Amino acid sequence: xxxxxxxxxxxxxxxxxxxxxxxxxxxxxxxxxxxxxxxxxxxxxxxxxxxxxxxxxxxxxxxxxxxxxxxxxxxxxxxxxxxxxxxxxxxxxxxxxxxxxxxxxxxxxxxxxxxxxxxxxxxxxxxxxxxxxxxxxxxxxxxxxxxxxxxxxxxxxxxxxxxxxxxxxxxxxxxxxxxxxxxxxxxxxxxxxxxxxxxxxxxxxxxxxxxxxxxxxxxxxxxxx
Amino acid sequence: xxxxxxxxxxxxxxxxxxxxxxxxxxxxxxxxxxxxxxxxxxxxxxxxxxxxxxxxxxxxxxxxxxxxxxxxxxxxxxxxxxxxxxxxxxxxxxxxxxxxxxxxxxxxxxxxxxxxxxxxxxxxxxxxxxxxxxxxxxxxxxxxxxxxxxxxxxxxxxxxxxxxxxxxxxxxxxxxxxxxxxxxxxxxxxxxxxxxxxxxxxxxxxxxxxxxxxxxxxxxxxxxxxxxxxxxxxxxxxxxxxxxxxxxxxxxxxxxxxxxxxxxxxxxxxxxxxxxxxxxxxxxxxxxxxxxxxxxxxxxxxxxxxxxxxxxxxxxxxxxxxxxxxxxxxxxxxxxxxxxxxxxxxxxxxxxxxxxxxxxxxxxxxxxxxxxxxxxxx
Numbered sequence: 323x324x325x326x327x328x329x330x331x332x333x334x335x336x337x338x339x340x341x342x343x344x345x346x347x348x349x350x351x352x353x354x355x356x357x358x359x360x361x362x363x364x365x366x367x368x369x370x371x372x373x374x375x376x377x378x379x380x381x382x383x384x385x386x387x388x389x390x391x392x393x394x395x396x397x398x399x400x401x402x403x404x405x406x407x408x409x410x411x412x413x414x415x416x417x418x419x420x421x422x423x424x425x426x427x428x429x430x431x432x433x434x435x436x437x438x439x440x441x442x443x444x445x446x447x448x449x450x451x452x453x454x455x456x457x458x459x460x461x462x463x464x465x466x467x468x469x470x471x472x473x474x475x476x477x478x479x480x481x482x483x484x485x486x487x488x489x490x491x492x493x494x495x496x497x498x499x500x501x502x503x504x505x506x507x508x509x510x511x512x513x514x515x516x517x518x519x520x521x522x523x524x525x526x527x528x529x530x531x532x533x534x535x536x537x538x539x540x541x542x543x544x545x546x547x
Numbered sequence: 548x549x550x551x552x553x554x555x556x557x558x559x560x561x562x563x564x565x566x567x568x569x570x571x572x573x574x575x576x577x578x579x580x581x582x583x584x585x586x587x588x589x590x591x592x593x594x595x596x597x598x599x600x601x602x603x604x605x606x607x608x609x610x611x612x613x614x615x616x617x618x619x620x621x622x623x624x625x626x627x628x629x630x631x632x633x634x635x636x637x638x639x640x641x642x643x644x645x646x647x648x649x650x651x652x653x654x655x656x657x658x659x660x661x662x663x664x665x666x667x668x669x670x671x672x673x674x675x676x677x678x679x680x681x682x683x684x685x686x687x688x689x690x691x692x693x694x695x696x697x698x699x700x701x702x703x704x705x706x707x708x709x710x711x712x713x714x715x716x717x718x719x720x721x722x723x724x725x726x727x728x729x730x731x732x733x734x735x736x737x738x739x740x741x742x743x744x745x746x747x748x749x750x751x752x753x754x755x756x757x758x759x760x761x762x763x764x765x766x767x768x769x770x771x772x773x774x775x776x777x778x779x780x781x782x783x784x785x786x787x788x789x790x791x792x793x794x795x796x797x798x799x800x801x802x803x804x805x806x807x808x809x810x811x812x813x814x815x816x817x818x819x820x821x822x823x824x825x826x827x828x829x830x831x832x833x834x835x836x837x838x839x840x841x842x843x844x845x846x847x848x849x850x851x852x853x854x855x856x857x858x859x860x861x862x863x864x865x866x867x868x869x870x871x872x873x874x875x876x877x878x879x880x881x882x883x884x885x886x887x888x889x890x891x892x893x894x895x896x897x898x899x900x901x902x903x904x905x906x907x908x909x910x911x912x913x914x915x916x917x918x919x920x921x922x923x924x925x
Contacts, residue, residue: 369920372918372920377824377918377919377920378918378919378920379918397828397829398828398829398830401823401826401827401828401829404824404826405825405826410824410825412824416817416820416821416824417821418818418821419568419814420564420567420568421564421568425564429561429822429825430825430826430827432554432557432558432561432827432831433554433557433826433827433828433831434550434554435549435550435551435552435553435554435557436550436553437553438553438556438557477825481826
């Protein structure tokens with residue numbers, strides 16, 4: 323589904339503190355599979371996720387989505403692809419405080435201009451599937467860590483994306499909640515979604531749900547899995 | 548089209564929710580902003596209405612007033628002087644006027660005593676202005692005595708009180724019969740205070756004044772247009788003084804509003820990053836924030852302007868009255884005719900709403916064009 327070739331990514335390019343986070347990545351991420359990027363801090367996992375998810379562009383190299391080169395597309399088109407193709411689950415959840423769970427969930431669908439009723443129905447179904455229906459009107463800052471993550475998952479799924487990208491999804495969860503997350507992940511994989519995540523939590527990378535583990539270190543892939 | 552409308556609805560919804568979420572900050576900003584518009588609009592509306600009022604009042608006054616000067620000071624018009632004016636083309640009417648000032652020690656105020664040329668005031672009677680009616684508690688039919696400069700006491704019956712509508716110039720006016728006036732001030736018979744000339748064609752007024760100066764070198768013609776211009780510059784000057792006095796406060800308010808509007812909090816920056824990451828376009832975010840700024844500044848402008856309108860036209864500009872009106876003792880109490888100048892409103896709008904909208908947009912634009920990958924890193 324996604325092919326990366328010769329990917330390099332620099333930060334502060336041309337300045338005294340220039341730093342190459344990725345240094346020649348060639349990787350193909352298969353559709354309908356769960357792929358995990360594993361590696362220590364600073365290995366370039368999150369940077370790679372941002373490139374795959376169209377949150378940033380590579381300094382060098384090409385990103386192809388369904389054989390179409392998207393690395394040189396203008397920002398507007400990247401946003402469109404990001405909204406249509408990817409759902410994001412961030413490590414810090416990144417929910418907007420002051421809004422309710424339901425309002426947070428439907429936010430990614432605002433730019434699509436779909437009728438509000440349809441959006442609300444879909445959001446409520448997602449909340450019910452994740453056993454969070456009773457918290458729909460609660461402000462997100464009142465929710466527990468596990469509940470916040472489930473809201474973040476619902477938000478990632480509101481536009482019915484083909485792929486879900488999760489950055490260190492269990493980093494802020496205890497073992498019990500981490501296991502619950504893995505169960506949700508299994509369900510998502512079962513629906514045929516492509517899942518790409520980063521983690522160094524053995525509970526995730528050693529799970530049967532994960533089809534492939536890619537090991538990274540110092541901005542390069544050391545084991546393609 | 549339906550999708551577009553729905554999208555705009557979402558944007559406005561989110562904008563309103565976003566404003567409500569930062570209630571304290573936005574209400575504080577709105578309060579400061581309203582105060583700024585209120586002060587500026589009050590001063591502008593008040594001085595403009597005064598200028599209009601003065602113009603209306605002077606519309607009925609003669610085009611040229613001729614005063615006689617002795618050693619550069621205003622002196623009485625001696626008998627036969629009016630005839631020396633002779634026949635000047637364009638002058639429809641010329642008549643001597645009688646008026647003078649009287650200091651009333653009881654209320655420590657100056658009155659203007661005047662003889663109406665059209666007559667209408669019987670001997671022994673006076674017609675008084677509304678301020679006199681208030682300060683001396685007078686009503687039609689009451690008697691009042693004034694001690695003249697020669698020490699004699701003169702008693703008059705109040706025949707009528709002048710209408711409130713003309714109070715701007717008639718507040719301290721006392722109209723009386725010619726004989727009473729001459730007796731009260733020991734005014735020599737046949738003398739007048741000045742001469743009023745009516746000129747029908749406004750283009751002729753200057754020529755008439757030049758001919759008068761040539762024919763009567765010891766006289767000074769005063770044109771109505773010049774009086775109007777003087778009034779206008781007095782009100783302009785007062786407006787300037789008020790604005791100068793308030794400029795420090797206005798500047799402080801302005802800086803505060805700018806600072807509040809242009810500084811993006813870490814929370815807001817994070818929010819912009821999240822919205823971009825989950826699929827909002829840069830344009831959507833700028834539009835949303837623009838609506839937010841426009842909503843605040845428009846609300847402030849409308850509330851501030853309406854408050855200023857009420858303050859000036861319904862509460863007689865209580866806050867700025869002493870400086871802007873400038874009467875010494877007998878403050879005329881009058882309702883200004885509501886009058887709004889489109890250009891003035893547009894100028895005020897431009898200088899209050901536009902800078903705010905710009906102040907909001909620049910930092911938002913800067914934050915919105917950056918890559919959204921920062922949210923990934925918490």
